[in-house]
Amino acid sequence: MDFELNEEQRAFRDAAKAFAEDVFAPNAAEWDAGSIFPADELRQAAALGFAGIYCREAHGGSDLKRQDATVIFEELSAGCTSTSAYISIHNMASWMIDRFGNDEQRARLLPKLMTMEHFASYCLTEPGSGSDAAALKTTARQDGDHYVLNGSKAFISGGSTSDVYVTMVRTGDESPKGISCIAIEKDAPGLSFGKREHKMGWNSQPTAAVIFEDCRVPVANRIGEEGDGFKIAMMGLDGGRINIASCSIGAARKCLELARDYMQERKQFGQRLADFQALQFKLADMATELEAARLMVWRAAASLDAGHRDSTMHASMAKRFATDVGFKVCNDALQLHGGYGYIKEYPIERHLRDVRVHQILEGTNEIMRLIISRKLLDS
Numbered sequence: 152m153d154f155e156l157n158e159e160q161r162a163f164r165d166a167a168k169a170f171a172e173d174v175f176a177p178n179a180a181e182w183d184a185g186s187i188f189p190a191d192e193l194r195q196a197a198a199l200g201f202a203g204i205y206c207r208e209a210h211g212g213s214d215l216k217r218q219d220a221t222v223i224f225e226e227l228s229a230g231c232t233s234t235s236a237y238i239s240i241h242n243m244a245s246w247m248i249d250r251f252g253n254d255e256q257r258a259r260l261l262p263k264l265m266t267m268e269h270f271a272s273y274c275l276t277e278p279g280s281g282s283d284a285a286a287l288k289t290t291a292r293q294d295g296d297h298y299v300l301n302g303s304k305a306f307i308s309g310g311s312t313s314d315v316y317v318t319m320v321r322t323g324d325e326s327p328k329g330i331s332c333i334a335i336e337k338d339a340p341g342l343s344f345g346k347r348e349h350k351m352g353w354n355s356q357p358t359a360a361v362i363f364e365d366c367r368v369p370v371a372n373r374i375g376e377e378g379d380g381f382k383i384a385m386m387g388l389d390g391g392r393i394n395i396a397s398c399s400i401g402a403a404r405k406c407l408e409l410a411r412d413y414m415q416e417r418k419q420f421g422q423r424l425a426d427f428q429a430l431q432f433k434l435a436d437m438a439t440e441l442e443a444a445r446l447m448v449w450r451a452a453a454s455l456d457a458g459h460r461d462s463t464m465h466a467s468m469a470k471r472f473a474t475d476v477g478f479k480v481c482n483d484a485l486q487l488h489g490g491y492g493y494i495k496e497y498p499i500e501r502h503l504r505d506v507r508v509h510q511i512l513e514g515t516n517e518i519m520r521l522i523i524s525r526k527l528l529d530s
Contacts, residue, residue: 154446160222163215166199167223171230176498179231182355183501186347188312189234189355190270196238197267201227204242205390206249210257211265217390217452221397225445228401232505235401237356239394240308243387244271244317248334251375251383260315260334269314273391274304274335274361275384281305282518284319285327285381289363291320296370298322298333300341300363306512310359311344313337318361319380330380334372341366352504389455389463392470392513396448399477399509400441402502406484407437409499413488430487437480444473464526471519474509481506 156164174192182189196202204220206212220242227235245264248256263269280286289302300320307316316335323329335342345360375383411434414424424430451469454462481503485492492499510516 164222167226171227175230186354188357194267202267203245203265206245210261217455221448221452224394224397225401228398229405232402232502233353233355236398240273241271243391244273247317247383247387270309271315272307272309272313274307274316274318276305278305289320291322297367300366302363304361307361308356308358310361312357319384322377327381328378331377332374332380332383333368335368339366339368389466392466393451395509395513396470396473399474399506400445402506403441403477403480406481406499406502410484410487437483440476441480444476448473464523467519467522471516477506
């Protein structure tokens with residue numbers, strides 16, 4: 152087992168780091184304060200290959216591995232956690248089309264998604280089914296060569312802004328096997344959006360309800376076969392959980408670096424903060440827990456790349472641990488800054504607000520514990 156990045160991985164790590172420092176970091180506070188969706192900057196990221204990291208090359212993807220994606224998302228998130236998390240969601244939705252779509256769907260939808268000329272959203276959560284995703288109620292009834300959709304999705308990143316909505320709907324019975332996946336384009340008749348949610352963090356990406364009222368979508372837009380939707384959704388989430396864990400690590404690493412630098416400059420009681428053993432130990436614990444989280448994420452990514460039978464459990468473990476650790480490290484870094492950490496002049500409070508939701512989305516950390524415990528008890 153090699154814990155060193157290879158030459159190619161170092162190259163795209165360096166590219167992601169430079170892009171995050173030059174483009175994301177200088178603008179992140181403005182995007183957060185103004186709730187600005189940075190479309191132009193996202194397209195610049197796409198030009199580096201970050202819109203289809205593990206999509207195949209045929210339609211413009213980078214065809215990298217999940218382990219490569221963890222390196223990229225950590226670096227991007229150190230610049231702007233919110234925007235990087237949206238890129239993760241776009242990648243997940245695009246991958247579903249690349250992995251499960253047919254040749255016509257890939258040729259029609261992917262090229263513009265790979266350049267981010269078009270943006271993608273993933274629609275699973277509903278007002279009445281969050282953690283219990285299999286209980287979704289949005290229906291799709293076939294009418295000739297179209298499906299007619301009725302229902303709504305909640306808390307959708309990119310809602311009202313994205314061009315393609317990869318959506319889980321019920322085409323059959325009430326079981327998970329009654330769920331199908333459909334790619335819905337923004338101009339579909341009967342598609343509308345709720346108000347833009349006002350959130351604690353993740354303000355550089357819009358969040359809104361996606362509403363279907365007799366929404367007509369061609370049967371040709373179904374991804375996979377009828378009944379494949381829940382399987383597609385869960386496979387997508389395995390990768391999404393690893394990505395969002397990497398975003399937490401990137402934000403936390405940045406906060407750790409800021410705290411380290413602040414401790415070497417700030418003086419209290421005639422000494423630098425870095426000279427107090429209690430604070431030295433605090434910094435050591437933050438770095439240790441962050442490194443443990445990174446190694447767990449790399450293990451989960453390698454497991455997914457290899458098709459390991461326990462890859463879902465490994466992704467759940469990594470997501471649970473890394474997002475909890477990420478929030479804790481950001482919070483500890485804020486504490487080390489004292490009152491300065493609480494004001495918007497310093498980026499730590501923004502990273503803290505952005506990573507908090509990582510413990511909720513892609514399956515709450517309580518659901519991660521449920522997945523892990525079921526796997527252990529069933530083995």
